[in-house]
Amino acid sequence: MKCPYCGFAQDRVVDSRESKEADSIRRRRECERCNKRFTTYERIDEIPYMVVKKDGRREKFERQKVLSGLLHACEKRPISASKMESLVDEAETFVIDSPERERTTTELGELLMNKLKALDTVAYIRFASVYRDFKDVREFKEELEQLLSGKEQGKKNKSAS
Structure with a gap:
């Protein structure tokens, strides 16, 4: 002070x-x-942290909603509950660190997808399919192809070293 x-x-x-x-x-x-x-x-700080939805609506940030989405994406995958809790903590910190006390769901979704991509590709694809709202199988296939080509590039770079 x-x-x-x-x-x-x-x-x-x-x-x-x-x-x-x-x-x-x-x-x-x-x-x-x-x-x-x-x-x-x-x-007490009474102004809630907010998320801005894709249609412009603002909602209070809810940890439980983020955790629920991760639980669905990671169902039957070898990802511990503590790791999912850590991802939710990162998402919450991301919102709290915003100077405007709000973030877009697009920013939050991208953050979580990047973390999931490094953690488990199946969970990543599940999360992305809901988050990106694929309109048809073609969009889903394009996402898979990008993921696979990225992995192949990673393998080539490792073998070249």
Whole structure:
């Protein structure tokens, strides 16, 4: 907390107490440089983190929705629950780190697909088929061909080394 008098960033809390409405905490602070006292109020951050859907609607970010999608994609695959939890944590951090407190579902989907692609290609394809909403078998086949050609390039590069 910056001192409002001298701008110094170090202070100490002299007194803390709950407000009368119990919705915030009042703190008396003392600047460690100029020794002047000032009051701050802390309250719970009530603005939710949001995701912007493809059609422009905004929804509250829900960890459980992300986890549910990953559970479906990773069903019967050798991916541990802790790894899926880690992916959800990364997605949540991605939203929280946004300066606007929101991210598009496109950005979130791409992040998760990239992580899944490195983890398990079957889970990646399952997730991509729902996320990208393939209109027909041709689109699905194109995605598979890109995935396979990328793997073949990786094998060629490794054998050339």
